[in-house]
Amino acid sequence: MKNVLVLGSWGFIGSNLLLALDRRFQGTCDIIAFDRQETHPLHLICPSVKKVYAGDFLDQTLFEQIFSENQIDTVFHLVSSTVPATSSNVRFDVETNLLPTIDILDQMARHGVSKIVYLSSGGAVYGNSSSRHKESDEVFPISSYGAVKVAIEKYLFMYAHQKGIQPLVVRLSNPYGPYHMNRKQGLINVALRAAMNEEIVQIWGDGTNRKDFIFIDDCVNAIIDLVEAESWGNIVNVGSGSEHSLNEILQVVSELKHGFSWQYSESRSFDTLNFALDVSRLEALTGMHAFTSLSEGIQKTYQWLQRQHEVR
């Protein structure tokens, strides 16, 4: 990796990926950042970011410019126009995620750029099941958010065959940690923010459903390790490989902040109830075995939140 293009650079995963790339390759890997906004706090503290392009993901003229002006070797595609909770217009999801991705793949093929890391979603792609999902499982997503992710995965491999694109699909579990700004998505972050602000958090369902959660440092390190290991042409589950119930998380948070409270409400049709990832392919490709424990990860995230709070 010498010149990487990060699409969705200021998002939760993007921010942490930028910091990790900066830490690991400073001076040898230049980052071209793309997001909706030009400026962002990370812009100032991340010297590997050499250029920033701001604009709409649907603006193909801009992407033509980006690929013409830079000799990009690797694309990190972290853009999603919706989150599971807001994804209800199926046509919009296709028009703002699948179609621009197809356009970018065409641009890559025209400009001789072949490597692309695509951020898919384990929880959304595999659908409802308590069994441990393997990448080779046939997937039937139950949400619009998941369906468009699966469609994009299929198109990536079609372009691999037709145009020599080298995709690496990351099916991510539930990441949590610093720089998670979305106030509606990501239970751990939502709960920690609520705890700090002494607000009551709302839990969809009874809190007994168990999911795989991964600390964001582990997540971006896994993605970089996969790229370093030249894992092109693979779909790889990226998770901690262990599951925790929402109630366990609430318990950890209430130990950090006394008086923290929550209430249960009915689960929604697009929620995945349980999900567990088989991470043996990740381990085999990268040699990665140790993951940050839930209590350590939650504690680090809470410390970061408190620092943010103090800075303000």
Add this chain to the structure above:
Amino acid sequence: MKNVLVLGSWGFIGSNLLLALDRRFQGTCDIIAFDRQETHPLHLICPSVKKVYAGDFLDQTLFEQIFSENQIDTVFHLVSSTVPATSSNVRFDVETNLLPTIDILDQMARHGVSKIVYLSSGGAVYGNSSSRHKESDEVFPISSYGAVKVAIEKYLFMYAHQKGIQPLVVRLSNPYGPYHMNRKQGLINVALRAAMNEEIVQIWGDGTNRKDFIFIDDCVNAIIDLVEAESWGNIVNVGSGSEHSLNEILQVVSELKHGFSWQYSESRSFDTLNFALDVSRLEALTGMHAFTSLSEGIQKTYQWLQRQHEVR
């Protein structure tokens, strides 16, 4: 089935489905036909066709009208805006196949219509492999034509979960027989037409690749049997379960018409080289076991072609 809507009624599969529905349910099953053209020879000889709507597949105002004016119970979705040989604009394939299908699923949900038979493609969906494909195999299509079929399949099952749509996905092998009008697609029909017109047929590859071919009567009977067996929620391979090389077919055709000749040329990137379908699910669901033999099917098709020729 009392009121069925056939989308793509005048195409190859559509025409034969209309004739078969007419034969099997005359008087008890009314057909609403939709296609680009209003009139068609079958229009006159198929009394089950009660109404014809002509228009563009992307015209959702028309579909709103169709679903409002008719109490449809079952939709047969046989429309494809492209064939494998012409499918090179990936964005166009999405915009003219996936997006209107999403719109129609939304219309169905709004009008309380749940049952939909979708015609997918075994050859395009499974990609290159000489192994016998099962419906549970993870699929990685290698063409735009196949990718959009897979995407539509995924969306059908997402709508099943979200809106109670009951899909039946038919992954068809290579059908041949009467009413195949496309001059570029379907080797058997192209070869027979060339034989009759004393033209030379072009074969992509060396003719040794083996594929599953199914006579169209078996195909539409299988589809109707699956509906009769209430096979909703299933993906079902529909093929003969046996494979023949292109050279075998050319041999059968040359026995029907002396002097028939062909030439070989290089295979194209979107061609599937070999493909074999496991049809045990079809057999289990319908009890169907006997298929028309290749030589009988080709002979029947040739007879039909000759009659057409005489009528002209």
